Amino acid sequence: MALWRIRATVDDRPGYLSVLTASLALRGVNILTVQVHTTEVGAVDDFLVDAPDSLDEAELVAAVERGRGRDCWVARSEARGLADQPTRVLGLATRLVRDPDATGEVLRTLLGADEVTWRSTPVGGGVTGTTMTLPDPTGGSYELSRVAPTFTPAEYARAQALAELAATVTRQRTDRVTLVLPDGGELVVRQATGDDLAGALELHRRCSARSRQRRYLSGAAGPAPARLRRLLEPAQGLTLVATTVDSGGAAESVVALANMLAEGDEAEAALLVRDDWQRRGVGTALLRRLVGHAERAGLAALLLHVQAENAPMLRTVGRLARPTASQRDGALVTVTVPLAAAPVAPPVPARKH
Template sequence: MALWRIRATVDDRPGYLSVLTASLALKSVNILAVQVHTTEEGAVDDFLVDAPDMLTESDIMAAVLKGRGRDAFVTRADPQALADQPTRALALAGRVVHEPDSLGEALAALLDATEVRWRPAATADLPGFHGGRMTLADPAGGAFEVLRALPAFTPAEFARAKSLVEVAATVSRQHHEQVTLLLPDGTELVLRAARAEDQAAVRELHEECSAETLRQRYLSGNVPDESRLRRMLEPARGVTLLAVATGGRVVAMASLLAEGDLGEISLLVADSWQRRGLGSALLRRLRVHAERSGLAALIAHLAADNTAMLRVLRQLGAETVERDGSVVSVTLPTATAPATSG
């Protein structure tokens, strides 16, 4: 038996797909996977099949045409094609996360393209696709041009490619947004967004902190387990910033979790790095992220005896402090907050 890839357009009417599959079955062609791409011309069906060794490309093409398939494309398939499309796309996205410069190769693999070229903005066409040519806007400027002879690109493939480009753009933006912080005593630190691979270093930060520091950060007294820590590093809505010293040692972390138009902020600074201006710097950058995201205000829930954090938030412009027993809630408006009339 041999693996083949078949793509054909079928009228988007009840029963028409079964006509095509029945025609293939008469040739003992076993369908291993199928994807359906909806287009204006009809449904484009993409099959991965296992066919008897004696069947040729012409034999399979004839079976497709007999099954009312049109604009057909038939080619031998590699065993790697046995991985389903979502698995393949996720694997390529993971590769781009770890190697942003591999975007061109990832696009070629995702789309089975023969060539991927980058073109400057002055010569780039508008994003879109026609036949075997696709243009994708590069968020950093210019555009990617993706080429293949056959089959023609579909809207679904264009959407997948755009998503992969957006993943690469996000990763690149995170790398470029890191800044160097010079503390008043001359110490240099790097401030950047947290990543999943920082989990071990962040765990070491928690182990370095005193019980009192952890109590003031986690009001419940429960230090996060590995699962919660992983979610904190890459929140679904928000960002976690790290302060990284020489050698990759994480000495502080600040988190912003967004819900609606509000963001909850928290801060953890290793004992030996406290009262050196590091917490203020991290909270200022969190507020910048909040303003870019359109959040109206930031809220921090603190232990009432956490005077250092209260002082920092007041310096940053906190307007509302509400106390509930041993906990205070502090509201810090952002630049996007609506102005109040006097």
């Protein structure tokens, strides 16, 4: 028996796939895996089969055509083809997380491409026969080609997802900076992920009730784990995490969080700094980075809801050295920080988050 890959287009109508598989079965062909790619011209079925040694490529093509398949492509396969597609893609995704610079090679492996070319000029993505053009989210574009078979929309979607994953990892690494404080202390500042949940929970545990109450405006217990996870990876916005570093440069405990939750063309910002790291410039540095992210995102203003008695936080906002507008409502002060050349927007009622 020998392993073969067979790809053919079948009319997307009830029973047509069974006709094709029956035709292969009559020749003693055992189907090991099958993927179905939906296209405008029909369903492209991709089989990995185990066929008798007596069958050659021409006989397999004839069996497919007798089963109402068309545009048939047949090629010998190797044992590694037995790995199912989800497992294979997850393995490639893991490789990208470790080395996003390997994007081109990962795309070649995913698609079985003969050539992969990266161009600095961004172009629109798409598939034309055996050529695929894929925008690189970090800039530029990839062009992939192979002799056969033609690319399908499903393959394009998989390649696009892996390219976006590599770009996300690259951006996170780029945004990782070492913050040197005025007193010589050092922290690592980066975008938060769901993996920071344990560290964030420990941060809240080690903060005083007063610090937690100032951050969340009411109550001192802090958010539940599920809510805190959503704050770490907001659907609209950004969360930064500051961690200590050991002598080897590895991250240790989380000492501060900075949240920016966007809604429309504005975003609300809030900070939580562990008590033993307060009054060292951590909050000021994090707030400045939030302002920078907000401006790059094209937002018009950053809002902060601060308790009137929270003088340290009000001083932190003042250190931005930017024009601000403030409005007091009882014990709460809403500070609006206009971004770029946008006019100062009227403060909105405080929302606890």
